[in-house]
Amino acid sequence: MAKITFKGTAVHTQGDIPAVGSPAPDFNLTAGDLSEKSLGDFKGKKVVLNIFPSIDTGTCATSVRKFNEKASGLENTVVLCISRDLPFAQGRFCAAENLENVVTLSEYKDNNFSDAYQVKFVDGPLTGLLSRSVVVIDEEGKVSYTEQVAETTEEPDYDKALAAL
Numbered sequence: 001m002a003k004i005t006f007k008g009t010a011v012h013t014q015g016d017i018p019a020v021g022s023p024a025p026d027f028n029l030t031a032g033d034l035s036e037k038s039l040g041d042f043k044g045k046k047v048v049l050n051i052f053p054s055i056d057t058g059t060c061a062t063s064v065r066k067f068n069e070k071a072s073g074l075e076n077t078v079v080l081c082i083s084r085d086l087p088f089a090q091g092r093f094c095a096a097e098n099l100e101n102v103v104t105l106s107e108y109k110d111n112n113f114s115d116a117y118q119v120k121f122v123d124g125p126l127t128g129l130l131s132r133s134v135v136v137i138d139e140e141g142k143v144s145y146t147e148q149v150a151e152t153t154e155e156p157d158y159d160k161a162l163a164a165l
Helices: 058-071 087-097 112-117 158-163
Strands: 003-006 009-012 028-031 036-038 046-051 077-083 103-106 133-137 143-148
Touching: 028 112, 046 058, 058 077, 058 087, 058 158, 087 103, 143 158
Parallel strands: 046 077, 077 103
Antiparallel strands: 003 009, 028 036, 028 103, 046 133, 133 143
């Protein structure tokens, strides 16, 4: 169980995110068009999982904007922005911000992603939402970088995540 903070108060997730070098767990998430997407849909690409509590918070919105900007010039790379927001809210945000270099995916239907990646908050005011984390997966499907942000209200280290690509 990961120990992190939210506004300085200790909170916990259900476990630890997958270790660097381990195979990335598969998942099923819902895309903006309500189709199902799995990790297998991105096979052969470098994948950045930008995981966060809600696109409707300032820090989460900033992470989507920054990854969108930084991903625009990356070869063979896809950034998946994952939360429990409804796909409609994710799509509305990206359309309003003119964000075209990220793919938003929602875990609103079930817990298979958060169970596989162990990122769901189990206590505190964000119980049931996803912990701010970044997981980078190489073309072979192995985890090459992870960060579970220690203070949920802070941004991830974009440069370290992108350097792992």
